[in-house]
Amino acid sequence: xxxxxxxxxxxxxxxxxxxxxxxxxxxxxxxxxxxxxxxxxxxxxxxxxxxxxxxxxxxxxxxxxxxxxxxxxxxxxxxxxxxxxxxxxxxxxxxxxxxxxxxxxxxxxxxxxxxxxxxxxxxxxxxxxxxxxxxxxxxxxxxxxxxxxxxxxxxxxxxxxxxxxxxxxxxxxxxxxxxxxxxxxxxxxxxxxxxxxxxxxxxxxxxxxxxxxxxxxxxxxxxxxxxxxxxxxxxxx
Ligand SMILES: Nc1ncnc2c1ncn2[C@@H]1O[C@H](COP(=O)(O)OP(=O)(O)O)[C@@H](O)[C@H]1O
Ligand SMILES: [Mg+2]
Numbered sequence: 001x002x003x004x005x006x007x008x009x010x011x012x013x014x015x016x017x018x019x020x021x022x023x024x025x026x027x028x029x030x031x032x033x034x035x036x037x038x039x040x041x042x043x044x045x046x047x048x049x050x051x052x053x054x055x056x057x058x059x060x061x062x063x064x065x066x067x068x069x070x071x072x073x074x075x076x077x078x079x080x081x082x083x084x085x086x087x088x089x090x091x092x093x094x095x096x097x098x099x100x101x102x103x104x105x106x107x108x109x110x111x112x113x114x115x116x117x118x119x120x121x122x123x124x125x126x127x128x129x130x131x132x133x134x135x136x137x138x139x140x141x142x143x144x145x146x147x148x149x150x151x152x153x154x155x156x157x158x159x160x161x162x163x164x165x166x167x168x169x170x171x172x173x174x175x176x177x178x179x180x181x182x183x184x185x186x187x188x189x190x191x192x193x194x195x196x197x198x199x200x201x202x203x204x205x206x207x208x209x210x211x212x213x214x215x216x217x218x219x220x221x222x223x224x225x226x227x228x229x230x231x232x233x234x235x236x237x
Pocket of ligand 2: 043044045155156
């Protein structure tokens with residue numbers, strides 16, 4: 001399998017505090033890899049470092065993807081409140097040099113909407129405040145897809161959503177992997193979220209990976225007490 005991301009012994013510090021301490025993992029083409037851990041364990045720091053927003057203090061990061069995009073927990077807040085969906089998507093397409101004018105542009109907008117499971121032209125005229133959290137997350141994903149990324153880094157993309165909506169957004173991520181061959185790094189704070197979606201899962205506690213491997217094996221035989229604790233919080237276990 002081609003690895004699009006290879007992280008080796010990554011360390012990231014904020015001043016004297018080391019938020020990530022020796023983390024290693026890979027993300028293969030078409031793979032969905034989960035990172036799970038409590039708030040403050042260092043998950044977002046890994047995501048931001050991959051995106052070049054934080055500097056590694058040690059270790060190696062190899063990225064073999066032409067483009068990577070990130071989506072966030074606060075989908076409503078990540079969209080410009082003054083921008084209708086049409087402008088938000090157009091702006092993203094323009095930013096990545098993909099925008100075509102006229103009828104072709106309208107087709108691009110319709111294609112992006114349908115990619116994220118939104119139907120009808122009406123949604124193009126809406127503002128973020130007029131949409132549900134789930135719809136806003138779909139629009140953020142559509143914006144990310146505007147540049148035809150190979151990798152999506154999703155930092156707690158469903159944490160702010162109702163459970164029923166969470167499942168639908170997670171299904172969308174799976175569809176995108178299947179239809180576009182997208183590789184996804186899926187960050188979450190509870191195992192229930194990543195359980196049915198990820199091929200491999202890493203469990204993070206206080207800056208280090210304490211467990212990890214094929215999703216099924218991890219659920220069948222968790223190594224660390226911390227993983228066992230997280231598993232007990234998953235309703236079906
Ligand atoms: N900009 C920052 N400056 C100082 N400390 C930070 C900064 N960002 C995060 N941290 C600290 O690093 C640790 C990991 O944070 P973060 O990566 O956001 O965790 P998570 O995403 O798992 O909740 C936390 O203790 C947090 O307080
Ligand atoms: Mg975080």
